[in-house]
Amino acid sequence: MGNIRVGNKTIGDDQPCYIVAEIGINHNGDIGLAKRLISVAVAAGCDAVKFQKRTVEVVYTSEELAKPRENPFGPTNGDLKYGLEFGQEEYEEIDAFCKSLKMAWFASPWDEGSVDFLEKFGVPVHKIASASLTDDNLLRHVRGTGKPVILSTGMSTYAEIDHAVEVLGKEDLVLMHATSTYPANYDELNLRAIPTMAERYGVPVGYSGHETGIPTSVCAAALGACCVERHITIDRASWGSDQAASLEPNGISRLVRDIRLWEQSKGDGVKRVYEREVPIIKKLRRVGAGV
Template identity: 60%
Template sequence: MTSAVRIGEAEVGAGHPVYTVAEIGINHNGDVEIAKQLIEIAARVGADAVKFQKRTPDIATPPDMRDTLRDTPWGRMTYLDYRYRVEFGAAEYEEIGRYCKELGVAWFASPWDVPSVEFLERFDVVTHKVASASLTDLDLLKALRDTGKPIIASTGMSTMDEIDSAVAVLGTERLVLLHATSTYPCPPEEANLRMIGTLAERFGVPVGYSGHERGLQVSVAAVALGACMVERHVTLDRTMWGSDQAASLEPEGLRRLVRDIRTVEVALGDGVKRVFPGEEAPRRRLRRV
């Protein structure tokens, strides 16, 4: 049995409600009003938290990509300029923090570099998230570990040796691992949900699921297989411009996901065989011996 990790007001782990995370990521396209609409949707459907991504573009943008030209809604620009265009600063995150507090939903982010960890710490976020792409950035992992905050780490695009190395740096005391496959969108045959049990057995920490598939079935199945956290991207409209929009859930999809997760939680029961009240009448009517 893995121990629980406290994230804000919630206990995350076996025996506790599944922690649901609506990842806004960069689906706000640099517009804080879109971000607030997505926060409101997440709060309305009962998600526990929203998540963003925080970068220092000069550090987090690969050098060979910086001058690559990209067509955007704001015109043709270099990839580095685009990264600055969609990045939120202190004023936007202050507004996000106020709005999340008003609506009673937690927020945190995936920092992609050490200065971004320091930036997020100014807002006293409830946890930090390691993106799959950052799992091998040991300097970043050390900076996250040293905050003393609980850490959620996604394991997409990683070998088991790479996961072992990351866990060795992060430690297991305040760690939640998320099984993930970093294909956007992820086909069912690449979901490999049995990794949830593999990670839990190997590391003895709570394990959740970060999904990038279309639809809800795979994420709901992850809960049946023991996922203690489910993270999915959310968008106002999957046809909006942006690299993550197509693999995201629209508002109705997010509502149905949270609803279905809560149904599965109840349906799992406690594993103790009993005759339920609803079975008594059929039992009397149908049993001959």
């Protein structure tokens, strides 16, 4: 499996785990909150933050947008979708803020126009959401940018993933094992799919987690996930569909810390006696006892 360059970092089996803090729509349409979440990711030591980008009238039908849905922006589903969508001005502010903090950012485009929109900012990679895995036109448009691709595989069969990989090709491709329930139950995580997928597809495989806790995402890294992505929030009790499946500032900091401790601890697999063990041998082993 080859390594993939994303900005100034490399994703691959022999590289540190690439940790992505997904802001998604947890900013609730507030650019100030978005910047606070970026700062949380920076403080935690994440490698990148991720958003979602939609052309609302392309992704949703007029009937869907007209459906009643009480929300902070109005009485319809359309009010909600437009209220949560950042445009040119907000992304210019996000881009400038991330550059000032030396934090990489990218997004999941849900339509071809959103891909073109993100390309104007020179994002280092495009993330394809699980919901878009079967959208061949979008996959081809994303691949046409020449950028690396991260593809989430939640709610997808092997047949669907096989087809998506055929459309995209394996060059500069990272697959993300995921379970698309929010929050996901622990018996739905199926973390052993990570090495299985790596063997099946021969590309780096990461993990996009939607569970409430931290240890299982660390376990994903221990099972070989080259990239770990988790939603972040200021407060999991906040309004919004993704908040409950997100990590608060302390949680994302602990996740990064524990993955880095795993990387420090895993070693090279060769059993050896360390120099610091030598005096312990002299202190504790019985004199004259032989094998």
